[in-house]
Amino acid sequence: MKIAHLIMAHKNPEQLGRLLTALQHEDFYFFIHLDSKCELADYEHLTQRPRVQFTARRFAVRWASYHFTNAIIECTRDILASGQPFHFINLLSGQDYPIKPAAAIHDFFARHRGYSFLSFEREGASSWWQHAKSRIEKYHTTYFHFRGQYTLQKLVNWVLPRRQFPLPYALYGGSDGSWWTLDVACAAYLVQFMDAHPKLQRFSRFTWGSDEFLITTVLMNSHFKRSIINENYRYIDWSAGGANPRLLTSDDFPKLAHAHKLFARKFDADHDPRILNLLDEWLLRLRPRAVAAG
8 A cells, every 4th residue: 555745845855854764664655846946956865765756847836826736736646647556645745744653654544545634624614714715705916926916916806806716616625724645536536627627727826825725625526525534634733823833842742742643744843853853752662553553
């Protein structure tokens, strides 16, 4: 049972290397998308590890823009075209880290073949959507980069009527919606669907933070809905408020050690290197149990 881990990275090659080490497993393959603004030479040594490669294409990603969602979809396409018989594609960032041993993660997904794991809320069912609806209804120029773009954005939204999602779909999304694990057939459907709906791609270029709702909306309005579990098994702390999760530190270790999750985010070794050391020690202690359970 093979899993392709798609890792979206843009900083700190040493921390990325630690993530790869923590997830080493004979059935885990790693596809690293390195933001094209990064220097490739700083990361090339990582491909000397087994089953590690860079994605066939690199994209320049602007935060909260459709660039990120598009990069995920295109890298998923490349993984599907690799010819490897993967069962799942697992989306991570370079600032994620496992909080269960690789063997335990492998065994979990081996027991749940055919299912996909995403976290979401239906439109109108949460306070998140009360704020997030403007991501769709208003014009956003985050995808672009030109002088005066936000002045133009404000003017356009003042003059033009609210936008509507271009498909007659119920909307699904949430603050944890960016990160998921998809059954390979579900992932293939996503890529094919986006190819068949160029209008949706054009619409999404003028949204904000589409990674938190677009993919989930597409999949939850498909026949794969019946095999989607509303849980991505990521520990993410939004308690600080704002558009970014709180950086996890060594103070968070007790919660991470007892969380019923597989991964956590987000970490920054420059901010607190000790937390990764604590997690490595914890995973080492858990490993014999995971092997015995397998």
